[in-house]
Amino acid sequence: MAAKGRANAGQRRKPRGPTVDPKALRQLKEDIVDRELLQLAFRLEIFEALRKNRELNTPFIALEALGAFAGAKAAGRTEKDLQSCWPEEWGTETITVPLSLLLALRDGWSDYKFAPPGKSLGEALKIEGGGQGRPPxxxxxxxxxxxxxxxxxxxxxxxxxxxxxxxxxxxxxxxxxxxxxxxxxxxxxxxxxxxxxxxxxxxxxxxxxxxxxxxxx
Known part of the structure; x- marks a missing residue:
């Protein structure tokens, strides 16, 4: 019996994760009007946490956020939609700027992030490294x-x-x-x-x- 007990003890079930209420999950999906906007809000919350922990600085986050906002606006979201996404620590003051300028920043920033090693941000934004002796x-x-x-x-x-x-x-x-x-x-x-x-x-x-x-x- 003792040997059997030890065998059973060695074969204990591995702990399982918390269970999910399927009805609640279904209701949540129905309540989410704009899934992409919610994902954006979650991502910006993560950015703010990383900023507080000094893992990312404000300029880096600003370029990330501005690119995300520009993409969301180009996709038809309103300024009110965007304001509902960012953390309250970022304040409530806003300005209106040409969307085309923000999209230019977004595209250059994206090119920089996914570029091979050695490509600078200035090169990605095409503001330096023009070649043929052209100054920045x-x-x-x-x-x-x-x-x-x-x-x-x-x-x-x-x-x-x-x-x-x-x-x-x-x-x-x-x-x-x-x-x-x-x-x-x-x-x-x-x-x-x-x-x-x-x-x-x-x-x-x-x-x-x-x-x-x-x-x-």
Whole structure:
């Protein structure tokens, strides 16, 4: 008997998991109006827990969440639907932004996550690593901003305020702006040529230019 008892003890049943009430499960499925939206809410809760535990940082989660929101909005969910998904720790303040911009971020972020090792986020977003010696977009924007500022400086000096006595030729203005910024006259001329039409069109739009065509050289 003792041996039999020991044998039975060695053959005890393995513990089973908790049982599920099929009626309750069926009811839950019927009550879920939007399964994908519920899955999104659960995922965002997980993100918030990971943020609190410092396993993921806020910028990483922001890119994940923005991509998910963009996809849900493109699929027809309302902003109210999306607001019901995120954790209350994220606050209630919102802004409206173009969906196309969020989708661009989502696609670049997705490309980065599933890219082979060695591909940077900047490359995935196509803002760096353009090849053929092209500088990163941040450097290109810096140059564009500089040139636009130079062109503005030329235009503001060249166009005379009505009644002002100190009229200057365009060539003299190029020299003055170049000297003020420590640049060559050719650099200033090139910057002005690139941006003068856009600047004049804007001035013309607001009715600031008087008797001057925007095509003027």
């Amino acid at each position: 977009m941040r450097e290109r924007l810096k140059t564009i901003d500089r040139d636009r500022a130079l062109a503005n400086a030329v235009e503001s000096r060249y166009f005379q305020i009505e009644g002002a006595p100190d009229s200057m030729s365009l060539e003299d203005v190029f020299s003055e702006v170049a000297e003020a910024h420590g640049l060559s006259v050719e650099t200033v001329k090139k910057a002005h040529s690139l941006h003068k039409h856009a600047i004049r069109q804007k001035l013309d739009y607001f009715g600031i230019l008087k008797g001057v065509k925007t095509s003027r050289s």
